[in-house]
Amino acid sequence: MLKFYYSAAPNPTKIALFLEEAGLPYEPVPIDTRKGEQHKPDYLKVNPNAKVPAIVDGDVTVFDSTAILLYLGEKTGKFMPANQPKLRGELLSWMLFVASGVGPYGGQAVHFRAHAPEKIPYAINRYMFEAQRHFGILDARLAKQKYMVGDTYTIADMNVWGWARLLHAPLGEDAWKKFPNLKRLVDEINARPASARAIALKDRHTWKAEMDEEARHAMFGHLKTQVA
Numbered sequence: 001m002l003k004f005y006y007s008a009a010p011n012p013t014k015i016a017l018f019l020e021e022a023g024l025p026y027e028p029v030p031i032d033t034r035k036g037e038q039h040k041p042d043y044l045k046v047n048p049n050a051k052v053p054a055i056v057d058g059d060v061t062v063f064d065s066t067a068i069l070l071y072l073g074e075k076t077g078k079f080m081p082a083n084q085p086k087l088r089g090e091l092l093s094w095m096l097f098v099a100s101g102v103g104p105y106g107g108q109a110v111h112f113r114a115h116a117p118e119k120i121p122y123a124i125n126r127y128m129f130e131a132q133r134h135f136g137i138l139d140a141r142l143a144k145q146k147y148m149v150g151d152t153y154t155i156a157d158m159n160v161w162g163w164a165r166l167l168h169a170p171l172g173e174d175a176w177k178k179f180p181n182l183k184r185l186v187d188e189i190n191a192r193p194a195s196a197r198a199i200a201l202k203d204r205h206t207w208k209a210e211m212d213e214e215a216r217h218a219m220f221g222h223l224k225t226q227v228a
């Protein structure tokens with residue numbers, strides 16, 4: 001059975017959404033990143049980047065949430081746009097836009113706002129500006145069409161949902177008012193039974209709650225290694 005290495009964080013939750021939507025049987029394997037389980041040698045064989053999510057599907061190992069969504073979409077043929085070069089180009093563009101822009105900038109905005117030991121106004125402003133700019137691009141796209149690619153719900157919408165449903169974390173609750181089209185898509189996906197199951201998956205396991213010294217050292221390697 002497909003093994004799904006996960007935590008309750010945004011990137012794994014997109015994969016849980018796909019697995020639940022597609023009805024694929026899977027074994028969820030918790031990786032408690034606050035305990036440092038992402039750095040265990042056995043897990044590094046699955047994901048050398050020491051992050052979640054990752055999957056092992058028979059003799060196929062895939063890490064990085066965007067790669068996993070593309071792999072599962074292509075393998076099953078589910079939640080993919082029609083097989084036309086135009087839509088394929090759009091799919092790859094929006095998938096990589098989320099992977100290289102929405103995720104990293106949103107993540108850094110949360111980091112500098114909530115976790116950095118010093119509050120650095122320049123860094124907070126840069127990453128919040130960029131997070132907001134990326135969400136604005138998604139919102140403009142969704143003002144023109146109901147779904148991110150083509151006219152059906154696809155892996156591109158799932159990739160967006162993973163981060164957009166938590167948009168208030170980097171940007172604050174008021175930010176939803178700025179992105180009404182993105183909110184429409186998030187609300188639509190939130191209302192799907194599969195998304196409730198994807199979000200509830202974490203309740204099958206117990207997780208370390210404290211963001212203490214051990215957790216910070218496991219997740220923020222730079223705290224113990226000076227490179228600059």
Ligand SMILES: N[C@@H](CCC(=O)N[C@@H](CS)C(=O)NCC(=O)O)C(=O)O
Nearest residue numbers: 009010011033051052053064065219
């Ligand atoms: N590009 C990767 C990023 C994965 C990632 O940053 N995962 C976070 C959770 S959303 C994680 O594992 N954090 C633990 C850590 O950084 O140690 C993806 O899309 O899967």
